[in-house]
Amino acid sequence: MMILAALLALQAPGADPIADVLSADSEFPLAGEIREIAEPELSCIGQYIEGAAIICRAEPGTIISLGDQSGTADSDGWVILGINRDSEDVLTLTAALPSGAMIEQQHEIEQREYNIQRVDGVPPQTVNPPAEALALIREQSRMKAAAYTSRWDGAGFAGGFIAPAEGIISGVYGSQRFYNGEPRRPHYGLDYANYAGTPVHAPAAGIVTLADPDMYYEGGLIFIDHGQGFTSAFLHLGAVHVTVGDAVEQGELIGEIGSGGRATGAHLDWRIKWRNRYIDPALVLTLDPASLR
Numbered sequence: 001m002m003i004l005a006a007l008l009a010l011q012a013p014g015a016d017p018i019a020d021v022l023s024a025d026s027e028f029p030l031a032g033e034i035r036e037i038a039e040p041e042l043s044c045i046g047q048y049i050e051g052a053a054i055i056c057r058a059e060p061g062t063i064i065s066l067g068d069q070s071g072t073a074d075s076d077g078w079v080i081l082g083i084n085r086d087s088e089d090v091l092t093l094t095a096a097l098p099s100g101a102m103i104e105q106q107h108e109i110e111q112r113e114y115n116i117q118r119v120d121g122v123p124p125q126t127v128n129p130p131a132e133a134l135a136l137i138r139e140q141s142r143m144k145a146a147a148y149t150s151r152w153d154g155a156g157f158a159g160g161f162i163a164p165a166e167g168i169i170s171g172v173y174g175s176q177r178f179y180n181g182e183p184r185r186p187h188y189g190l191d192y193a194n195y196a197g198t199p200v201h202a203p204a205a206g207i208v209t210l211a212d213p214d215m216y217y218e219g220g221l222i223f224i225d226h227g228q229g230f231t232s233a234f235l236h237l238g239a240v241h242v243t244v245g246d247a248v249e250q251g252e253l254i255g256e257i258g259s260g261g262r263a264t265g266a267h268l269d270w271r272i273k274w275r276n277r278y279i280d281p282a283l284v285l286t287l288d289p290a291s292l293r
Helices: 002-010 019-024 133-147
Strands: 041-046 053-056 063-068 067-071 076-083 090-096 102-108 116-117 170-171 176-179 189-193 199-201 206-215 219-225 229-240 251-257 267-275 277-279
Touching: 053 090, 063 076, 076 267, 090 219, 116 229, 116 251, 133 206, 133 219, 206 229, 219 251
Parallel strands: 116 176
Antiparallel strands: 041 053, 053 076, 063 067, 063 090, 090 102, 170 189, 189 267, 199 251, 206 219, 219 229, 229 251, 229 267, 267 277
16 A cells, blocks of 8 residues: 555646556557548649640649659649640659659640641741851840740749730641741741731730840740740730830730731731740630639
8 A cells, every 4th residue: 555655646746647548549540440641632734635734733842743844833832834746645744742752643645636837928038048147046046045944933824824915816836837838847836917016915924034126037026934934935026015034914015916027917926835845825725723722
């Protein structure tokens, strides 16, 4: 009895040793009990088709890859990816979470058939440039390549996209182009034909990375990085109303339709590039990132 009394004397006031043991046991599952382990979250929207953009949300810092290109989820979890015009039949999407967890998905990519478009009456010097223009063309190519390296840390793409101009669709993405009867690279843009001076607006928020009123092939040209290098290009502008470094909001006036460069009439050629992949603007217009909020 004296030993028991001593043990009880050492016990803290109000403590219940039996309750403490039961509480500790409750931290472990009972026999036959199964507790679910939360699956890592990855939500994406977009079509798995050539030329498509894919927008995802995941834990910030997650590295998401689609084929040989990748992006990192920003502080709000946003990532944008793209599928090239001529894609492999199957692409692997992987997500490496900061915790070390991995997600891997296989996606069959819908293959597209592209139109052949013949454009006659193009200024001959923009189809076969004279020797004296080559130095200028090379310098402007370097300017464009440098602008495409932009990786703005904003997420303008997360607000979705609107058409940058009004007009008749006169050219579509992916078409094999023949200029004055000569085959050239595919057409990577969406063309809006309208009168010269028609306003051109930013389809999504972003930062201007190139703005030049007179490029050899493009005439007036603007680049806007909408975040993570997802860059819109606006070609053949008759007027440029922004400068490099400007932050623009969706719908803001950036320029006017024109007919400079390799063009036969007034129109806007809207293109999108992500990393080394050209994206179909018409598919981007169908995305609704609000569904990921």
